[in-house]
Amino acid sequence: MFKKILIANRGEIACRVIKSAKRMGIKTVAVYSDADRHALHVKMADEAVYIGASPAAQSYIVIDKILDAVRQTGAEAVHPGYGFLSENRVFAAALEAIGVVFIGPPSPAIEAMGDKITSKKIAQEANVSTVPGHMGLIADADEAVKIATKVGYPVMIKASAGGGGKGMRIAWNDAEAREGFQSSKNEAAASFGDDRIFIEKFVTQPRxxxxxxxxxxxxxxxxxxxxxxxxxxxxxxxxxxxxxxxxxxxxxxxxxxxxxxxxxxxxxxxxxxxxxxxxxxxxxxxxxxxxxxxxxxxxxxxxxxxxxxxxxxxxxxxxxxxxxxxxxxxxGWAMESRLYAEDPYRKFLPSIGRLSRYRPPVEGPTVTGGIVRNDTGVFEGGEISMYYDPMIAKLCTWAPTRTQAIEEMRTALDTFEVEGIGHNLPFVAAVMDHPRFVSGAITTAFIEEEYPDGFKGATLDEALLRRVAAAAAAMNRVAEIRRTRISGTMDNHERKVGDHWVVSLQGQSYPVIVAADRDGSTISFADGAPHRVTSDWTPGGHLARISVDGEPLVMKVGKIPSGFRLRLRGADLKVLVRTPRQAELGALMLEKVAPDTSRFLLCPMPGLIVNIAVEVGQEVQEGQALATVEAMKMENILKAERTAVVKSIKAKAGSSLRVDDVIMEFE
Missing domain, CATH: 3.30.470.20 (ATP-grasp fold, B domain)
Structure with a gap:
């Protein structure tokens, strides 16, 4: 068996390989760029070698730098993980040439299967069912339109050397085929160093x-x-x-x-x-x-x-x-939720920054008979970089049945604490509750069909909303008792905490009566229905594990004036717990109106302006491309939301912008 292997990758997958290698008694070597000097995979490995600047094109996909690291450390084999050089036949052949084992397939197999055009031909020869399409290379956008028309819309425009969704577009008409060809070509060149493109029929209602x-x-x-x-x-x-x-x-x-x-x-x-x-x-x-x-x-x-x-x-x-x-x-059955540094409330645009809080659920067997596993490459206090894939972690659950595996995932997601950046945890939590997902009636169009206007947060049903309201009322009582004990009075007697409260959340208000005892609280609603609440939550706790009527309820907790910010099942709730008089007066307060930014094109994410597609004084139409922003290896085309005239342009190609920086202004 090998004594030492080098992992030619970073992040979550590098950590994953290191874990198995250590269990096998094999020493590991990590490689790292400037951005990854303090990364988790570097800390976990037995050795680490610096390989260059932050952009992958200057470090992780430079074959000579990886080979140098192999020679420096005497590694006998290299595991490539996924992405980067994992499907690069030249890299595999280069390792073979110096007597180092590539932990993957032979380079001829990589060449045959790594190229989507060649692999389709081989699949046909092996009597494997294939999708209709154009197997040859495409020279330019005009040819792409002709081929797409011949194959029949909709079509999939794909990078021949692609993977992970990079260099891939769906086109439903000539305009989208032309635009998609160029974007796919650009992304393919940036991500894989290979801009070859092919087109195939897009199968509707596919799984x-x-x-x-x-x-x-x-x-x-x-x-x-x-x-x-x-x-x-x-x-x-x-x-x-x-x-x-x-x-x-x-x-x-x-x-x-x-x-x-x-x-x-x-x-x-x-x-x-x-x-x-x-x-x-x-x-x-x-x-x-x-x-x-x-x-x-x-x-x-x-x-x-x-x-x-x-x-x-x-x-x-x-x-x-x-x-x-x-x-x-x-x-049994297993589920995986990919946790990405992408803000679902901002159309899933990439988010970068420091993880001010990162507390995954406990891994291993659960009290309900399932298993939780979390493959990750980050840690609390670490940075999410703009240079690499936005994946933070892969949260997995196992249970004997699909229904139980979903329930295990719901609990695990509600337990997972991530702060400091935008992330898609609320979205995947909402999907776990979606009736169509629960039934298994899904296709690759699920997200665009069920969330056509983007993700606005989950709406809890009445039964769950009442359970949350009951929990909030009980938590408020605990917080109020602590507050009165801290503040006290002049004669050193505690102020009495009232029993009557109004809990307001998700547009609903519930008058409740809180009857507390040594073991918990009974929360009675106006209709007379009581809910028994028990918990060991204490004020300041970020996570509340509560039992309502014997059923578990897990919520992430934040303090706000007169209440809590509670997050669970994809919902982000502002929960107010007030006295009846406070609630009455609160109903008279004016809502703060957000400023009008409709005259501006704002940068939706930290990124690099690739190009500006319009000029000052030009009239643009709804849906017209205005600018392209590149972030985390993906090109994002920003389009006009209405007809307007460009008044001024504040950015230019090559500019690095922050979130909400102004790109252009309209008259």
Whole structure:
């Protein structure tokens, strides 16, 4: 077995590989850029080597710098993680040339499957079902429009060397095909150093279901069942689960066998994933093969008990797979929520900054019989950089059934504390409660169909709202008692805390009576319905674990005047707990009106202005591109929301802007 391996990656996946290597008794080497000097993966590794400036193009994807780090440390093998150089055949071949083992497939397999155009042709030859499309390279936007018209809209414009949603656009007409071609080309060049583009038919009402394969160098290949990855935003997966609630055993077997046939056709070894698009009749079409470990691999590990990173290392060491296809059963259900530094209230735009608070839920077995796992690469006080993918963590839960796994995830998300940056935790929490997700009736269009105007926060139903109101009333009593004990009175007697309160939240007001005893409080509503509340929450606590009528309720707590900010199940609630007289007077107070910024185009995220598409004095139409901002390896095209005339332009290409910096003003 290898004595030392180098991880040619960063963040969460580098930490993940280090954990398995340490369990196997293998020493690890981390590499890091300027932005990652104090990163978690650097602290976890046995050794660390500096490889350059913050941009990935000057550090993590510079092959010579990784090779130098290998030589300096004497690493015998390299695990590439995902992204960066993980599917770069030149990198794999360079390692082979200096006698260092690449913990992944052979370079010819990477070349064959890493190129989406070539992989489609090989898949067709291996009798794998494929999506109709144009398999050749596309020279320019005009040719892209012609091909898209011939294939038939809608089409998917994709980077040949792409992955992770980078360099990918859906076009429904000529204008979108032209615009999408250029954006995909730019993103592909920036992310992969390869701007080749191809086009294929976009299957409507599709599900994204992928098969995990594992092959050794002794001719053995197995599939570890499937993952459902249909909850996506901008082709980037957000929530994954294993298995899929949609597949039947026959379809699962057919997909698995085709995935293994494709792997054998290219002499594949190591872990890999064959992605399929599945329509509503369970017809499936080959999408691509990822010749690396997938972001969502933990859900497969949770339902099979197989450590995929360990198996990759063992296969790279020349060992045989220790199991056969018949040994691989599906045990229970697993969910994964990707926690991104993206603000769902600002159209999921990237957010950067310091994690002023980062408290994941406790990992391991839960009191309800499930399992919580959190793969992460950050820590409290650390920085989220603008240079890399915005992923913060991958929160996973396991339980015997899908319903139970979802419930475990709800609790874990409500327990997860993240402060200091915008993040999508409220959104994924809301999805877990969405009836369509709960029923399993999902497609890759789920987010755009269910949240067409963006995410505005979840609305709690009446039953849950009353439970929250009861909890807030009980918490308020505890806070009031503490406050009176601190303030006291001149004669050293405590001020009596009243029993009658009005709890206002989510546009509702509930008059309540609080009857407290040694073990908790009974909260009676105006309709006479009582709720029994018990908790060990104390004022100042950021997390409240409360029992209401015997049912658990977990909320993140912040103090505001006359109440609390409570966050749970994707809802962000301003909860006021006031005396009846205070509530009466409060109803007469004026609401603060937000300033009108409709005359300005504001930068929606910290980023770099790639180009300004208009001029001063130009009339722009609704939907017209105004500027392009690049952040976290993604191009974001800012468009006009109405017809207007450009009065002035405050930024130029190459400018680095902060959130809400003015880009241009309209008359």
């Amino acid at each position: 994204h279901i992928e098969i995990q394969v594992l092959a050794d160098s002794h001719g053995n290949c197995v599939y570890l069942h499937e993952r459902e990855c249909s909850i996506q935003r901008r082709n980037q997966k957000v929530i994954e689960e294993a298995p899929s609630s949609f597949l039947d055993p026959a379809t699962r077997k057919a997909m698995g066998e085709q995935a293994c046939a494709l792997a054998r056709a290219v002499g594949y070894t190591s872990a890999g994933t064959v992605e399929f698009i599945v329509d509503d009749k369970r017809n499936f079409y080959f999408l691509e093969m990822n010749t690396r470990l997938q972001v969502e691999h933990p859900v497969t590990e949770l339902i099979t008990g197989i450590d995929l990173v360990e198996q990759m290392i063992r296969v790279a060491n020349g060992e045989k797979l220790p199991f056969t296809q018949d040994d691989l059963k599906i045990n």
